[in-house]
Amino acid sequence: MFALADVNSFYASCEKVFRPDLRNKPVIVLSNNDGCVIARSKEAKRLGIKMGVPWFQLKSAEFPEQVIAFSSNYALYASMSNRVMAHLEELAPRVEQYSIDEMFLDIQGINSCIGFEDFGRQLSEHVGKGTGLTIGVGMGPTKTLAKSAQWASKEWPQFGGVLALTRDNLQRTEKLLSLQPVEEIWGVGRRLSKKLGTMGITTALQLARTNSAFIRKNFNVVLERTVRELNGESCLSLEESPPPKQQIICSRSFGERISTYEAMRQAICQYAERGAEKLRGEHQYCRHISVFIKTSPFAPNQPYYGNLSTEKLNTPTRDTRDIIIAAVRALDRIWIPGHRYAKAGIMLNDFSPTGVSQLNLFDDIQPRVNSDKLMKVLDSINHAGLGKVWFAGQGINTEWQMKREMLSPAYTTRWADLPTARI
Amino acid sequence: MLRFISPVFEPTLFTLPLFTERCPAGFPSPAADYTEDELDLNAYCIRHPASTFFVRAIGDSMKDMGLQSGDLMVVDKAEKPQQGDIVIAETDGEFTVKRLQLKPRIALIPMNAAYPTLYPEELQIFGVVTAFIHKTRGKD
Numbered sequence: 354m355f356a357l358a359d360v361n362s363f364y365a366s367c368e369k370v371f372r373p374d375l376r377n378k379p380v381i382v383l384s385n386n387d388g389c390v391i392a393r394s395k396e397a398k399r400l401g402i403k404m405g406v407p408w409f410q411l412k413s414a415e416f417p418e419q420v421i422a423f424s425s426n427y428a429l430y431a432s433m434s435n436r437v438m439a440h441l442e443e444l445a446p447r448v449e450q451y452s453i454d455e456m457f458l459d460i461q462g463i464n465s466c467i468g469f470e471d472f473g474r475q476l477s478e479h480v481g482k483g484t485g486l487t488i489g490v491g492m493g494p495t496k497t498l499a500k501s502a503q504w505a506s507k508e509w510p511q512f513g514g515v516l517a518l519t520r521d522n523l524q525r526t527e528k529l530l531s532l533q534p535v536e537e538i539w540g541v542g543r544r545l546s547k548k549l550g551t552m553g554i555t556t557a558l559q560l561a562r563t564n565s566a567f568i569r570k571n572f573n574v575v576l577e578r579t580v581r582e583l584n585g586e587s588c589l590s591l592e593e594s595p596p597p598k599q600q601i602i603c604s605r606s607f608g609e610r611i612s613t614y615e616a617m618r619q620a621i622c623q624y625a626e627r628g629a630e631k632l633r634g635e636h637q638y639c640r641h642i643s644v645f646i647k648t649s650p651f652a653p654n655q656p657y658y659g660n661l662s663t664e665k666l667n668t669p670t671r672d673t674r675d676i677i678i679a680a681v682r683a684l685d686r687i688w689i690p691g692h693r694y695a696k697a698g699i700m701l702n703d704f705s706p707t708g709v710s711q712l713n714l715f716d717d718i719q720p721r722v723n724s725d726k727l728m729k730v731l732d733s734i735n736h737a738g739l740g741k742v743w744f745a746g747q748g749i750n751t752e753w754q755m756k757r758e759m760l761s762p763a764y765t766t767r768w769a770d771l772p773t774a775r776i
Numbered sequence: 777m778l779r780f781i782s783p784v785f786e787p788t789l790f791t792l793p794l795f796t797e798r799c800p801a802g803f804p805s806p807a808a809d810y811t812e813d814e815l816d817l818n819a820y821c822i823r824h825p826a827s828t829f830f831v832r833a834i835g836d837s838m839k840d841m842g843l844q845s846g847d848l849m850v851v852d853k854a855e856k857p858q859q860g861d862i863v864i865a866e867t868d869g870e871f872t873v874k875r876l877q878l879k880p881r882i883a884l885i886p887m888n889a890a891y892p893t894l895y896p897e898e899l900q901i902f903g904v905v906t907a908f909i910h911k912t913r914g915k916d
Binding site: 435484775776 | 825829830832834836843848864872874900
């Protein structure tokens with residue numbers, strides 16, 4: 354048996370935990386650069402605010418009560434997510450973090466001491482008491498069915514956010530699947546559901562009843578797996594440790610458009626540093642470094658330009674200096690002045706776990722001496738939280754930085770940002 | 777006559793164990809078998825790390841018990857509030873720190889005669905203050 358625990362309106366709820374004045378108030382959280390709505394509290398949903406609505410439209414809209422907006426505060430969300438995870442691990446033997454606000458739990462055999470739904474309510478109470486966040490719990494014999502149960506527990510309030518689909522009660526499972534539209538199934542996107550729709554498959558139950566060989570022939574093995582999972586055959590197991598990364602991407606949209614080479618170079622240097630730091634965190638070395646830059650495809654009266662360039666290194670590296678040099682070389686190849694760039698990023702590829710590789714006899718580039726030691730010092734200074742050191746290439750005056758005008762304090766991760774209480 | 781001497785391929789591996797522990801040349805430390813972990817203030821103050829939050833105190837309503845403005849409070853959300861606990865409660869959309877009275881009637885009692893006792897109709901408690909830290913030097 355699997356359980357899927359997910360935090361209700363996660364980002365918006367995190368913002369409310371430390372703000373008692375926002376209890377029962379509509380709260381929304383905006384994407385990077387305060388672009389559009391990515392999370393809504395239940396009060397905001399009730400006002401009819403939809404996901405993905407641009408902030409500039411909402412700002413001027415009239416609502417019966419004031420809507421409180423926040424820039425996304427990922428330091429806070431990550432900290433709260435870890436706390437939820439820690440609470441779940443206290444009660445379940447194995448937990449997989451599926452996303453920042455969703456965790457799969459292995460609950461095999463739990464029903465020999467407590468009913469599944471009682472256990473779900475216990476989980477919810479435990480997390481609620483310790484973190485102030487509310488979770489919903491869906492349970493089923495496969496991950497896909499657990500996800501369907503979670504969907505249903507949200508759709509029908511009478512379940513109180515906890516629902517278990519068990520093998521002993523197949524009728525209930527079938528009833529639920531007959532009410533679930535295909536596009537709500539885990540792993541079935543809008544395109545797939547459209548194609549399924551043309552074949553007359555519109556509900557989860559219809560998909561479950563479809564011959565799996567037919568699905569493999571007309572779609573792919575992934576959807577066939579979904580069909581098997583809907584029928585209670587578990588094909589996806591719990592992944593406790595995430596698979597090692599094959600690629601690292603660092604990219605941002607700029608707070609304001611960049612039109613000078615100097616500013617773009619600073620941005621690329623910053624992403625290169627961040628990427629190199631992540632790479633070292635993964636204990637990997639990389640050989641391919643790609644840089645991309647692009648203008649906004651939506652800007653009126655401006656030609657669109659976007660390009661990507663890749664540098665291949667002779668030896669794998671995780672030294673920030675090598676990555677910056679390669680990134681700037683790649684940037685120089687694709688930089689065209691005169692455009693107003695909206696976004697840039699860096700991609701690190703072709704990983705290997707060690708820096709060992711065949712050196713070329715005639716190479717004039719030798720590996721850097723004491724590179725690992727220097728990088729270790731760099732990372733430990735930056736992780737100590739006492740101050741930062743960085744390469745001069747990213748500049749000190751970065752007005753193109755992400756726009757986060759409504760950022761809440763990092764209540765749990767910064768001394769200066771602690772919540773206060775009147776005594 | 778020429779004799780070719782070819783190098784030996786695959787020489788037999790000969791391994792020696794490497795002792796990574798350093799061998800002191802003098803008398804061994806008599807304390808070596810008695811070392812214990814250093815005391816950890818986190819372990820002393822925090823029972824449930826995942827549900828513990830730090831909150832800064834502002835004001836002087838609790839001065840009779842030594843809790844002063846600027847002190848750092850260790851707040852555990854998972855602890856069940858009991859009679860006499862120092863709690864962080866929500867009043868008028870704000871966090872407030874008071875001593876909790878459950879019997880005979882629910883009240884939030886300040887530890888300073890200059891402040892009134894509060895009798896909230898609906899009690900929302902954020903967490904129980906399990907410790908507070910008052911820095912005597914290097915205020916932050």
